[in-house]
Amino acid sequence: MELELRVMPGNFTAYETKYKTLICGIGTDGKKYFIEFGRGNSRRVIAGWRDGNVIKIAHNCRAIDERTPCWHLAAICDVMGLSPPVTVTVYNTSPQGEVIHRDITPEILGYYGDFSLLRLENPPSEDEPAEPPGKAPELPEEDAWLIRYRLPPLVLAKVLAFRERQKKTLTEEQKKRVPQARYIPSGRELINAVKALVYGPDGSAWEAPLLIGPKGSGKSTLAETLASIMMLPVNKIFGGIDVNAEALLGARTLVPVDGVDLVTEVKLRTAAKNAGIDPEPLIQRLRGGQLQVGFEPGLLLRAVEAGEMLIVDEINMLIPEVTSLLHGLLDWQKTLSVPGYGVVRAPETFRLVGCMNFGYSGTKPLNEAFQDRFRSIQVPHLSAELLGDLIVEQTGSTREVGEKLANLFEHLSERAKNGDLSERILSVRALFRIAREAADEALPLKAIAKSVLTEGLNDSYEIDAVSDIIEVVL
Numbered sequence: 001m002e003l004e005l006r007v008m009p010g011n012f013t014a015y016e017t018k019y020k021t022l023i024c025g026i027g028t029d030g031k032k033y034f035i036e037f038g039r040g041n042s043r044r045v046i047a048g049w050r051d052g053n054v055i056k057i058a059h060n061c062r063a064i065d066e067r068t069p070c071w072h073l074a075a076i077c078d079v080m081g082l083s084p085p086v087t088v089t090v091y092n093t094s095p096q097g098e099v100i101h102r103d104i105t106p107e108i109l110g111y112y113g114d115f116s117l118l119r120l121e122n123p124p125s126e127d128e129p130a131e132p133p134g135k136a137p138e139l140p141e142e143d144a145w146l147i148r149y150r151l152p153p154l155v156l157a158k159v160l161a162f163r164e165r166q167k168k169t170l171t172e173e174q175k176k177r178v179p180q181a182r183y184i185p186s187g188r189e190l191i192n193a194v195k196a197l198v199y200g201p202d203g204s205a206w207e208a209p210l211l212i213g214p215k216g217s218g219k220s221t222l223a224e225t226l227a228s229i230m231m232l233p234v235n236k237i238f239g240g241i242d243v244n245a246e247a248l249l250g251a252r253t254l255v256p257v258d259g260v261d262l263v264t265e266v267k268l269r270t271a272a273k274n275a276g277i278d279p280e281p282l283i284q285r286l287r288g289g290q291l292q293v294g295f296e297p298g299l300l301l302r303a304v305e306a307g308e309m310l311i312v313d314e315i316n317m318l319i320p321e322v323t324s325l326l327h328g329l330l331d332w333q334k335t336l337s338v339p340g341y342g343v344v345r346a347p348e349t350f351r352l353v354g355c356m357n358f359g360y361s362g363t364k365p366l367n368e369a370f371q372d373r374f375r376s377i378q379v380p381h382l383s384a385e386l387l388g389d390l391i392v393e394q395t396g397s398t399r400e401v402g403e404k405l406a407n408l409f410e411h412l413s414e415r416a417k418n419g420d421l422s423e424r425i426l427s428v429r430a431l432f433r434i435a436r437e438a439a440d441e442a443l444p445l446k447a448i449a450k451s452v453l454t455e456g457l458n459d460s461y462e463i464d465a466v467s468d469i470i471e472v473v474l
Helices: 009-016 071-079 105-109 141-149 153-169 172-176 189-197 219-230 245-249 262-275 280-286 299-306 320-330 384-395 399-417 428-440 445-454 460-473
Strands: 002-007 022-027 032-037 043-051 054-058 086-091 099-103 208-212 234-238 250-256 291-297 309-313 335-338 342-345 351-356 374-378
Touching: 002 071, 009 071, 022 105, 032 071, 043 071, 054 071, 071 086, 141 153, 141 189, 153 189, 153 219, 189 208, 189 219, 189 374, 208 219, 219 309, 219 351, 234 299, 245 250, 245 299, 245 320, 291 299, 299 309, 299 335, 299 342, 320 335, 320 351, 384 399, 384 428, 399 428, 399 445, 399 460, 428 445, 445 460
Parallel strands: 054 086, 208 351, 208 374, 234 309, 309 351
Antiparallel strands: 002 086, 022 032, 022 099, 032 043, 043 054, 250 291, 335 342
16 A cells, blocks of 8 residues: 655654664665564564655554554654655555665664664674664763753764863853753754764764754754753854954954053052043053054954854855855864964864754855755754743743643744745744743733734734734634
8 A cells, every 4th residue: 555644743753752772774775774673572674765756665554554643754764864844655565575785873873783683784894893882871960961862872972072071171251151952852953963063983073064944943042952962152143244254253453562561450450440530541551552463353263263162043144255254164174264364273172053044035045065064954843742841941831821822833834834924923932922921911812922923013914814813723
């Protein structure tokens, strides 16, 4: 029996809780196989392959028969490098007699696959480790929160090693700029982004994730969560025509000549402050008023030299002059060329994350060569269930309010997807505002939602449409 099914974020959410029991391989037939081991050495085999532009999957199970979400479909889609939503043609049959040509479990899940029940054409040589490094490392107490993201063991080990180095080298000021982890994954988008940030045996062959998704999907929150996981202070650039190379790199400027010892300067500043006068003219007079040519670094240069994380929001709104600056930081050399300053090699701790949304005013398609330097990752909207949890967590609202607002967002998202409404109405922050205002004033939730969501609109059709949806849903 042949079925056309849609693999949605909900399938991937279920998959996230089970994926560590799996192995993956490429068959001699070119298909990618996903094998789940169950009790008593039982197994379930799913195969996936492309036929032109069509994704095909061979799999049968009760969920398929009953048309309920099947996490196995999400697993094979992940093995094939696909993110939700994905339309697939499913053949209700189980592959038999498969021969695995190559074990790709380490690339997908971070540990070696045990193919004792299957025929592996090229088994590991004696030089390879006898025990697959699949056991998750022990987590220090202060890092225990990382377990919620279910990072593959090898990836988690590299993250922990990176964090240990950061704990020893970050200043107190830098630690204050490490954001909180607030992102709730819908699928494997967070895992894929972390994997890219620690490519290579020691994580030094990293590539920059490019987070692509609609408004309200949480791209910026995901980027900040990546910084939290890597324990990196954050610097942000927002795309726009007013962001130019000089502002990011810095420029030559006049600076005072050093001529006053530190003790004298501190005493002078203290005395001037007590007297209520500006100390700068006095210090300049002691320095003889002499100035010299120096260099004032810009935001990008400071982030690179400090080995911190740079988040480039709305990267597809940057002018070519700026995107060309990033090319050197995105290849294997990881360098930044600064006119009048020199070539700066980024420290091993430096990382870059890009975010973008299609369809905004002022956006444009990225140059293919530029985008190819990134590990592109689709960031979907949260499911209504997860969004409700997030609203409750962030605002302290009741479960009922969280569920109602999540349901409202889902209806607005559907209308925006159909083109009936613009994406500007899709704001998770607006949902937080509604929940917080509802907690502080005994007004009907409908009235607060209409005020928050429509008072910033200037299109009468959109105002009426949003108000009608609120009336029906809330």
